[in-house]
Amino acid sequence: MNLFLTFQIALRSLSRNKIRSGLTVLGIIIGIAAVIAVMAVGQGATVMIQSQISSLGENLLMVYPGSASTGGLHFGAGTNATLTASDGDAILKESHYVRALTPITRTGGQLVYKEKNWFSGIQGVAPDYPKIRNWKLEKGSFFADSDVKSANRICVIGATVAENLFEDENPVGKIIRIKNMPFRVIGVLEQKGSAAWGQDQDDVVVVPWTTVRRVLQNSAFNDVNQLLLNIDSTSQLESAKKEITEILRQRHHLAPVADNDFTINDMTELSKTVTETARLMTLLLAVIASISLLVGGIGIMNIMLVSVTERTREIGLRMAVGARGQDILLQFVVEAIVLSGIGGILGILIGSGTAELVARVYGWPVLVSAQSILLAFIFSTAVGVFFGFYPAWRASRLNPIEALRYE
Amino acid sequence: MVIHLNQITKIYYSGEIAVPALKNISLVVEPGEFIAVMGSSGSGKTTLMNIIGCLDKPTSGQYFLEEKNVTNLNRNELAHIRNKKIGFIFQNFNLLPLATALENVELPLYYAATRSPDGRGDGNDLPHQSGVSSGRQKRQRANELLNRLGLGHRLNHRPTQLSGGEQQRVAIARALVNQPPLVLADEPTGNLDSKTSHEIMTLFKQLNQDGITIILITHEKDIADYAKRLIYLKDGQVVV
Numbered sequence: 001m002n003l004f005l006t007f008q009i010a011l012r013s014l015s016r017n018k019i020r021s022g023l024t025v026l027g028i029i030i031g032i033a034a035v036i037a038v039m040a041v042g043q044g045a046t047v048m049i050q051s052q053i054s055s056l057g058e059n060l061l062m063v064y065p066g067s068a069s070t071g072g073l074h075f076g077a078g079t080n081a082t083l084t085a086s087d088g089d090a091i092l093k094e095s096h097y098v099r100a101l102t103p104i105t106r107t108g109g110q111l112v113y114k115e116k117n118w119f120s121g122i123q124g125v126a127p128d129y130p131k132i133r134n135w136k137l138e139k140g141s142f143f144a145d146s147d148v149k150s151a152n153r154i155c156v157i158g159a160t161v162a163e164n165l166f167e168d169e170n171p172v173g174k175i176i177r178i179k180n181m182p183f184r185v186i187g188v189l190e191q192k193g194s195a196a197w198g199q200d201q202d203d204v205v206v207v208p209w210t211t212v213r214r215v216l217q218n219s220a221f222n223d224v225n226q227l228l229l230n231i232d233s234t235s236q237l238e239s240a241k242k243e244i245t246e247i248l249r250q251r252h253h254l255a256p257v258a259d260n261d262f263t264i265n266d267m268t269e270l271s272k273t274v275t276e277t278a279r280l281m282t283l284l285l286a287v288i289a290s291i292s293l294l295v296g297g298i299g300i301m302n303i304m305l306v307s308v309t310e311r312t313r314e315i316g317l318r319m320a321v322g323a324r325g326q327d328i329l330l331q332f333v334v335e336a337i338v339l340s341g342i343g344g345i346l347g348i349l350i351g352s353g354t355a356e357l358v359a360r361v362y363g364w365p366v367l368v369s370a371q372s373i374l375l376a377f378i379f380s381t382a383v384g385v386f387f388g389f390y391p392a393w394r395a396s397r398l399n400p401i402e403a404l405r406y407e
Numbered sequence: 408m409v410i411h412l413n414q415i416t417k418i419y420y421s422g423e424i425a426v427p428a429l430k431n432i433s434l435v436v437e438p439g440e441f442i443a444v445m446g447s448s449g450s451g452k453t454t455l456m457n458i459i460g461c462l463d464k465p466t467s468g469q470y471f472l473e474e475k476n477v478t479n480l481n482r483n484e485l486a487h488i489r490n491k492k493i494g495f496i497f498q499n500f501n502l503l504p505l506a507t508a509l510e511n512v513e514l515p516l517y518y519a520a521t522r523s524p525d526g527r528g529d530g531n532d533l534p535h536q537s538g539v540s541s542g543r544q545k546r547q548r549a550n551e552l553l554n555r556l557g558l559g560h561r562l563n564h565r566p567t568q569l570s571g572g573e574q575q576r577v578a579i580a581r582a583l584v585n586q587p588p589l590v591l592a593d594e595p596t597g598n599l600d601s602k603t604s605h606e607i608m609t610l611f612k613q614l615n616q617d618g619i620t621i622i623l624i625t626h627e628k629d630i631a632d633y634a635k636r637l638i639y640l641k642d643g644q645v646v647v
Contacts, residue, residue, distance in 0.1 A: 317501045322519060404501065
């Protein structure tokens with residue numbers, strides 16, 4: 001008996017009892033739809049978190065000056081002014097892995113434009129900063145090396161600052177006052193949203209790092225708060241850290257026994273933790289959802305057992321006219337697969353629809369991946385095979401004489 | 408000879424108690440015979456038919472069907488023998504309720520299509536390989552048979568839409584569709600009125616004249632009279 005025909009026969013026997021078949025399929029539909037919807041929401045959340053983390057910039061390394069220590073008492077990272085912009089230049093020049101680098105100097109201050117004012121963090125950086133942070137300009141332009149050299153009073157503002165100081169006005173070319181000194185706005189950064197930990201990344205004013213030191217902090221020194229750099233790929237992370245450590249130790253004339261007077265951090269820990277958490281949540285929900293699939297599968301087994309009993313005479317007759325055990329087995333397994341397969345397809349449609357609805361109504365990010373659809377379909381078919389096998393096996397082991405006599 | 412039973416014994420066990428259903432039965436059936444098996448209930452006639460029909464195995468003795476020893480074949484091999492060599496007709500017709508007359512008649516052909524000729528039925532051979540080679544040919548053969556039995560106008564009717572006599576004729580067509588040398592009928596007229604019974608028996612007679620060996624079980628003397636030979640069973644033994 002060929003497979004196409006077997007499917008035809010299966011469809012016909014299932015359509016004999018439409019309500020019963022429908023209810024059995026419903027069990028699978030609910031199970032698959034729940035799994036699909038939960039996976040969609042979970043994967044959507046994961047993707048959102050990952051994009052938030054990568055919005056900070058890709059393959060980032062952060063170098064902080066080491067802690068100051070007096071008589072064995074440490075004051076915490078960044079309290080010692082050991083890291084300078086020329087350390088950054090040296091790393092950029094000597095390291096094989098570093099693609100771009102910017103020193104960062106930080107301060108804060110009151111911003112004033114006409115009658116409006118706003119307090120914001122001020123970051124001093126080098127011209128490569130937008131490239132490193134993967135941050136585009138919405139309007140205007142970023143400053144150049146020459147601006148850094150001469151510590152020009154120009155600035156690029158974040159979206160939040162632009163909104164608070166300028167509202168609908170175009171900020172480019174306008175003069176704002178930072179700590180009472182006039183700065184010309186030359187560009188506006190694209191909106192980046194909040195960071196993974198909730199900080200508003202757009203509430204920032206970016207100026208040349210030299211401007212922060214010379215003009216805003218009135219200092220002649222070149223020490224910086226941080227060096228921010230990115231490397232070519234995550235796989236080079238460890239070797240890059242090692243190399244930068246070597247370069248800095250050499251430049252700082254540290255004795256072999258001495259501790260580093262700087263710290264190098266990267267984003268992988270954070271990214272790993274957050275992604276892993278999201279993945280675990282998704283897995284947990286998917287497990288809960290698949291319990292309903294299990295219940296659906298038991299429903300299929302139940303109905304198939306009833307069906308085998310009801311059709312004992314038919315099985316006996318088929319055996320009498322030459323059906324082997326395996327023909328009967330195949331027939332009933334295919335019936336179970338048709339039930340679970342139809343349930344699977346409808347479940348995928350309804351699950352995707354539910355996910356889409358959740359996205360529309362609650363504004364959650366959802367992602368129905370081809371992978372989860374394929375997985376759901378394979379899984380539902382497997383449920384059919386698994387739960388259909390036992391009833392089918394019972395049918396195939398029937399004694400034809402007794403089956404024919406069954407009332 | 409078509410059938411050669413040699414010292415067939417069948418014993419059923421109900422718990423510890425052995426109940427012999429057939430005791431040392433030996434029987435030879437030549438091609439073209441038309442045999443009626445009679446006997447009171449419990450005389451072993453159904454057991455005998457089950458063994459001849461390869462639905463059951465004897466406890467001891469040998470069974471040769473067309474010179475081939477089928478006594479110790481496995482389930483799959485017996486299924487193949489039933490499919491190719493034996494046509495079954497039942498008292499209650501045993502038609503598939505959802506299938507049309509035509510589809511009911513085609514049923515044995517589907518199970519014939521997947522077999523290798525040696526009867527092992529390993530399932531590896533392609534469908535439509537042996538005997539009937541395509542769906543259309545199957546349909547044609549089933550169609551011809553139903554026409555011959557006077558059901559040409561009933562091809563697409565379901566069993567519930569047919570009279571008892573018509574249903575039994577569909578069942579007879581199903582039994583004949585694989586062109587078996589042997590037809591076994593277990594009280595084929597038991598559910599039919601006497602007029603229809605005689606029509607069916609006339610049909611059997613015609614089939615027998617065409618060369619098909621027929622063995623039928625019946626209670627009724629006038630039905631048994633259609634047969635050429637009578638076997639009377641009593642307590643698991645052949646009396647006549």
